[in-house]
Amino acid sequence: MGESPSGLSVNSISCTRGYRELFSELNFLLEPGHILRVEGKNGSGKTSLLRILAGLAQPVDGQVLWNGQDIKSPEACYFQNLFYLGHKPGIKYELTPVENLCMARSLFGFARDNGIEDALYQVGLYGFEDIPCAFLSAGQKRRVALAQLLLTRAKLWILDEPYTSLDVVAIAFLEGLFKKHVHNGGSLIITSHQPVEIADCQLRRLALPATQLEEVH
Amino acid sequence: METTLSSAFWALLKRDLMLAYRHRNELLNPLFFFILVVMLFPLGTTPEKQLLMTMAPGVIWVAALLASMLSLDTLFRADYEDGTLEQILLSPHPLPVLVLAKIIGHWLVTGFPMILLAPLLGVFMYLPGEGIVTLMLTLILGTPVLSLVGAIGMALTVGLHRGGMLLSLLVLPLYIPVLIFSANTVGADMADMTIKGQLYFLSAMLVLAITLAPVATAAALRISLE
8 A cells, every 4th residue: 555544444344243244345434533423223233343443353354454554553553542432331330430530541541630620520520529430320420431531632532322321411512522522633433323413523424234434514 | 641551550450459448348258268168177077186287288278279269250250341341451551461460459359368367277277387387388379370370261251141160160270280289388398398399380380370371361351352
């Protein structure tokens, strides 16, 4: 390959579950500043695709490149640039929100050292910092995990159903965050059953099992 | 803030110890099991001093081995279920080092208390003073091997819903050399024989396990989470 494209490029990947083929020969390039929304029925392979893109699972065939280099190679620095949040909460219920975010900071390295309290304030968890997450509601737990978005320096966010159990206010807040991230040159891959309406952003759609992207705006 | 590998290592170790402290009741189970098994032996066999003394090293070590295996489930299971294990895998830091932090945390709350309990159990079983010292020495060298080797088995079975039986089948054969050398060391010491050879062997196993087990565990976790 001559010049290396910046962003995340997916080269003819295939994925199977058991004997069933979920998708094959999937190709796309996601440049910085773009949002990709992955759609599809239940069981169409949305989560499988996201796990492959996050490097947690291996595609049967094909490869995933970050700035032209394989995501598994150390030169790509992919994992310094990735924030992934799956279906599972990704936080410890026995720990308080502050302790959870401190742990995430040590694992991933956040931009600001003392931004944790501030991030919790912004996601509306002011006054809940020192309460173990087990005592928080489902939506509040989700907010703890999503507070990491305010702190991370990652360029690529991969979020699997981020709106689950969030209220209208939190969803609007999250969409504001997405917009800011994309305008700062970040990119975002998201699955959601709810419509994603983010004004003046480059939004693309991948409807599995189709293998091509569609431009929305 | 730039995060360093050592800060991630210590944060993970601290987190695991904090979680263990918040679940301290669960933590006591393997230790109670360890004490109970040893205490039942004099009741089940005979309280005769000579016989108990000969059996003591083997009995205490078998109990330690089973207690350690019982506690393996706490190593990765909870992290797997709540998705924090995924987050650890996605960290830019080398996974074997992070895994080692988790294994050390596990050993500190299971293996280490067993070393402290050993003198008490030695007294139950009429072990003489020097026998108890040797027993503790073998536990110091042996219990970390149990945690390290057990971690590989646990990492391989963490994705299975009922991996308990498989875990024992995987891990027990690897525990047996530790059991044989450790029990033999204490027995040989009580018979006034030299124990240098056995201790060297146990130390070699420990060095081997520390070097290789974290790498193998990390690889096994990547397979299990796929």
